[in-house]
Amino acid sequence: MRYGYFLPESQGPDPIGELRDQIARAADDGFTSAWHPQIFGLDALTALAAAGAQAPPIELGTSVVPTYPRHPAVLAQQAMTANAALGGRLTLGIGLSHQIVIEQMYGYNFERPVRHMKEYLDVLLPVSRGEQVDYRGETVKANVRLSTPGAGFPVLLAALGPRMLKLAGTVADGTVLWMTGPKTVAEHIAPTITAAAAEAGREPPRIVCALPTCVTDDREAAVARVNEILAGYGQLPSYRAMLDREGAATPGDVAIIGDEDAVLAKLEELRQAGVTDFVASVISKRERTRNLLIGAAKG
Numbered sequence: 128m129r130y131g132y133f134l135p136e137s138q139g140p141d142p143i144g145e146l147r148d149q150i151a152r153a154a155d156d157g158f159t160s161a162w163h164p165q166i167f168g169l170d171a172l173t174a175l176a177a178a179g180a181q182a183p184p185i186e187l188g189t190s191v192v193p194t195y196p197r198h199p200a201v202l203a204q205q206a207m208t209a210n211a212a213l214g215g216r217l218t219l220g221i222g223l224s225h226q227i228v229i230e231q232m233y234g235y236n237f238e239r240p241v242r243h244m245k246e247y248l249d250v251l252l253p254v255s256r257g258e259q260v261d262y263r264g265e266t267v268k269a270n271v272r273l274s275t276p277g278a279g280f281p282v283l284l285a286a287l288g289p290r291m292l293k294l295a296g297t298v299a300d301g302t303v304l305w306m307t308g309p310k311t312v313a314e315h316i317a318p319t320i321t322a323a324a325a326e327a328g329r330e331p332p333r334i335v336c337a338l339p340t341c342v343t344d345d346r347e348a349a350v351a352r353v354n355e356i357l358a359g360y361g362q363l364p365s366y367r368a369m370l371d372r373e374g375a376a377t378p379g380d381v382a383i384i385g386d387e388d389a390v391l392a393k394l395e396e397l398r399q400a401g402v403t404d405f406v407a408s409v410i411s412k413r414e415r416t417r418n419l420l421i422g423a424a425k426g
Contacts, residue, residue, distance in 0.1 A: 128394070128397070128398040128402055128403060128404065128405055129159040129160065129403065129404045129405070129424075130157075130158055130159060130404070130405055130406075130407070130420060130423055130424035131158055131159060131160035131161060131162055131186075131188070131335070131337075131404055131405065131406035131407070132149075132153040132156075132158045132160070132161050132162070132406065132407060132409075132420075133161075133162050133164070133190070133337055133406050133407060133408035133409070134146060134149050134150070134153075134161050134162060134163045134164075135149070135409075136164060136166070136168040136169065137149075137168075137169070138168075142168075142169060142174070143174065143177050143178050144178075146163075146169070146174055146175075146177075146178035147178040147179075147181050147182050149161070150178055150179055150182035150183075150185060150187065151182045151183055153185060154182065154183040154184065154185040155183065156417065156420075156421045156424070157421055157424045157425045158185065158420075158421075158424055159185070159186060159404070159424070160185060160186035160187070160188055160218070160404065160406070161185055161186070161187055161188070162187075162188045162189070162190040162220070162303075162335075162337065162406050163175055163187070163188070163189055163190065164189075164190055165189055165190075165191060165192045165193065171189040171190075171192060172189060172192065172205050172206055172209045172217075172219075173205075173209070175187045175189070175209060175213065175217070176208065176209035176212040176213060177212075179212070179213050179216065180212045180213055180214075184214070184216060185216065186216055186218055187213055187216055187217055187218070188217070188218035188219070188220050188283070188303070188335075189218075189219055189220045189221070190220045190285075190303050190305075190335075190337060190406070191220040191221050191222035191283075191285045191303055192219070192220065192221050192222070193221075193222060193223065193224035193228065193229070194221050194222070194223060194224075194243070194244065194247045195223070195224065195229045195233060195235045195237075195243070196233050196235070198267075198269070199247050199248075199250040199251035199254065199267060199269065200250060200251075200254050200260070200269050200271045200273065202219075202221070202251060203250075203251050203254040203255040203273060203275075204273055204275050206219045206255060206277075206280065207255060207273065207275040207276065207277035207278055207280075208275055208276075208277060209277070210277035210278075210279075210280045211275070211276040211277030212277075215277070215279075215280070217277075217280045218280065218281045218282075218283060218300075219255075219280055219281070219282045219283070220282075220283045220284075220285060220303045220335075221247075221251075221282065221283070221284060221285065222284065222285030222303075223237075223240045223243070223244060223285070223291075225363050225364070225365065226364075227363070241288075241290045241291060241294065242265065242266065243266050243267075244284070244291065244294060245294055246262075246264035246265065246266050246267040247266075247267055248282075248284075248294070248298055248299065249262055249264065249267070250262050250264075250267055250269045251282070252282060252298060252299075254269070254271060254272070254273055255273075255278060255279070255280065255282070256278055256279055257272070257273060257274075257275075257278040257279075258272065259271075259272040260272065281300040281301075281333070282299050282300055283295075283299060283300055283301050283302055283303045283333060283335060284299040284301075284302055284303075285302065285303050285304070285305070286302040286320065287304070287307065287316075287365050287366075287368065287369055288365070288368070289315075289319055292315075292316065292319040292320045292323065293319060293320070293323040294323075295320055295323070295332065296319070296320040296321065296322070296323025296324035296325075296326075296327065296329070296332050297323050297324070297326075297327045297329070298327070299332075300332060300333055301320070301332035301333030301334055301335065301403070302316065302320055302332065302333070302334055302335065303335040303337065304316065304334070304335065304336045304337065304369075305337050305338075305360070305366065306338075306360050306361075306366040306369050306370060306378060306381060307336060307338075307369045307373070307381070308338075308369075308370075308373035308375060308380075308381040309393070309396040309397050309399075309400040309402075310372070310373050310374070310400070311369055311372040311373045312334065312336060312397065312400040312401055312402055313399070313400035313401060314372075315372060316334060316401070317334060317400060317401030320332050320334065321401070333403045333404060334401055334402050334403050334404070335402075335403065335404040335406060336397055336402040336404070336405055336406065337405075337406035337407075337408055338381060338382060338383050338405075338406075338407070338408065339353045339357065339378070339379075339382040339383070339384075339408050339410045340382065340383040340384070340390070340407040340408060340409050340410065340416055340420070341353075341382065341383070341384045341409065341410050341411050341412050341416055342385070342386065342387055342390050342412055342415045342416040342418075342419045343384065343385070343386070343411070343412045343415070343416075344386055346384050346385050346389075349379075349382070349384045349410070349411060349412075350377075350379035350380070350382065350384055351379065352379075352410060352411055353377075353378055353379040353382045353384070353410055354377045354378060354379040356410070357378040357379075358377075358378070360378050361377055361378050366378075382410070383407070387419050390416075390419060391419070391423065394423060407420050
C-alpha cells in the first residue's frame with residue numbers, strides 16, 4: 128500500500144507558495160503522492176500546476192473535481208495543461224459532488240447522475256488522450272479534438288455506489304474514496320470495482336482511500352474534533368450510505384485515530400481490505416501523526 132498526503136487548504140497571504148512548500152515536504156518525507164481538494168477555495172488543477180511545477184517530483188492528484196460545472200473537453204484541456212506543467216505527474220480525480228451543491232449552488236440538474244458520468248467519461252477520456260471525439264449523448268455533446276500538450280494521465284472516479292463502481296472499473300483507472308472504512312472497502316468497494324475491471328480486460332484498479340488521521344493518546348477528544356469539523360459529511364447521502372455500511376454513526380467512527388500501535392493496525396486493516404493508496408488527512412497532532420506516516424511510507 129502506498130501512502131499519500133492530503134494537502135490542507137491554505138488561508139495565508141501566499142497560498143501558492145505555502146502549497147509548494149507542503150508538496151515539497153510531502154516528497155521529502157517519502158510520500159508517493161499529494162492530493163488537493165476541490166471545494167470552495169483554490170482551484171485544484173490550477174493550484175497544483177502553479178505550485179507543483181516548482182516542487183520536487185511527486186504524484187499530484189485532485190480529490191475531486193466536480194464534473195457538472197465544466198464541459199468534459201474543457202476539463203480535459205485544463206488537466207492536460209496542468210499535466211504538462213507537472214511533467215506528467217498529474218492524476219485527475221473527478222466526481223459528481225452532491226445534489227445540494229450541484230442543484231442549489233450551481234443550478235444544474237442532478238437527475239440520473241450515473242448517466243451523466245458515463246456520458247461525461249465518454250468524452251473526457253478520449254479527448255484527454257488527444258483523440259478526435261464526435262459525441263451526441265442525452266446530457267453531453269462534443270465535436271472536438273485538442274492539441275494541448277500533456278495528454279494521457281490517470282483518471283480516478285469518486286465512486287461509492289455499485290453502478291458508479293462498475294463504471295469506474297470498466298473505463299477509469301480506479302476510485303478515490305472518502306468516509307469509507309475497511310469493512311466497506313473489503314465487502315463492497317474492492318469486489319465491485321475489481322470485478323468490473325477484470326470483466327473489461329483492464330488492469331486491477333487503484334483504490335485510493337482518504338480518511339481523517341490522528342495519532343494521539345486521547346482518542347475520544349480526537350474523535351470529537353473530527354465530528355465537529357466534518358459533521359456535514361455525515362449528512363450527505365452518498366457518504367451517509369458508506370458510514371451505514373460500515374456501522375459507523377459519525378465521521379469520527381471511520382477516522383484513523385489512536386496511538387501508534389492502534390493507527391498502524393487500522394492501516395494494515397485497510398491494506399488487507401484492498402486499499403492500494405492510503406491518503407492521510409491529518410486533523411491534529413500533526414508532527415506525531417506525520418512521523419508515524421513517514422515511517423509507514425518508508426516501510
